[in-house]
Amino acid sequence: MSETSQLKTTPDEGAESQKGKKRDRSASEERLISAGIEIFSKHGYSGATTKMIAKKADVNESLIGRYFDGKEGLLLSIIERFIEDLRSEELPYSAQENLAAELENYIIFKLSTKDDRDCLGKIIIVQCLTDNKFRKKALERIPMFSDPNLLKRLEVLQNGGKIPKSVDLNDICQDLEAYLHGVFLFDMILAEVPEKEVLARARRFVSRYTQGYRS
Structure with missing residues (x-):
């Protein structure tokens, strides 16, 4: 093989090697x-x-430090993935005809979801409450957000005259996120209020909250 041909193939081999890595x-x-x-x-x-994590993943333990900057960084990355999943999560119920019905169904859906994310949510809350540095990093990397799926539903209602045009829909979404965080922390974790009562309180909250948004 000539030197010229070697010069042509080496960059390609290097590119493939980088893709493989x-x-x-x-x-x-x-x-x-x-x-x-x-x-x-x-x-x-x-x-x-x-x-324990590296053994479960069947990788070298040093990769946690290299890829995530340690256990804390790994948890923060998991939270980011957690938020991405929430943002892409399709709403399983049909679009409702008014704001109260839409918010009630949304809250019931969020509060009724039971899986590993609930446990992770508890871990995140505990870390934020007990580790100020972790809390600051979490807030920097994972700010509050408006659920894009709910926002789309509210835009349809607003365009149909069911919500006043003067209302900022992001405010409604953020109010709901704050409410859900509070319910999760105080009612479901600290007080361990039965789910039936949590949902009943949520319906009362929606009924009172939406009174100020009627066209």
């Missing part, structure tokens, strides 16, 4: 995130160790 890193990151969710949910943040 990126694929390997992406796969390792996904395994670590998946393992982190399981280990954190089972043992809590304090009880989980990078050794």
Whole structure:
């Protein structure tokens, strides 16, 4: 093989090698995130160790430091994934004809969802309450947001005259997020209020809240 042909193939081989490394890193990151969710949910943040997570993911423990800057960074990345999933989550109920019905169905859907994310939510709240540095990092990386799926539903209602044009729909979405966070922390975690009562309170909240938004 001539020197010229070697010069032509080396860059291609280098590019393929880089693509392979990126694929390997992406796969390792996904395994670590998946393992982190399981280990954190089972043992809590304090009880989980990078050794346990790496063993579950079947990767070298050093990769947690290299890819996520340690256990804290891994949890923050999991929270980011958690938020991405929430933002892309389709609303399972049909669009409602008025604001009160839409918000009631939305809150019931969010409060009735039971899976590993609820456990992660508890871990996140505990860390934010007990570790100020973690709380600041979490707020920097994961700000409050308006659910784009709910926002679309509200835009349809507003365009149909069911919500006054002067109303900022983002305000409604953010009010609902704040309400849901409060219910999750105080009613469901601290007070362990039965789900039936939580939903009854949610309906009363929606009824009173939407009175100020009627056209």
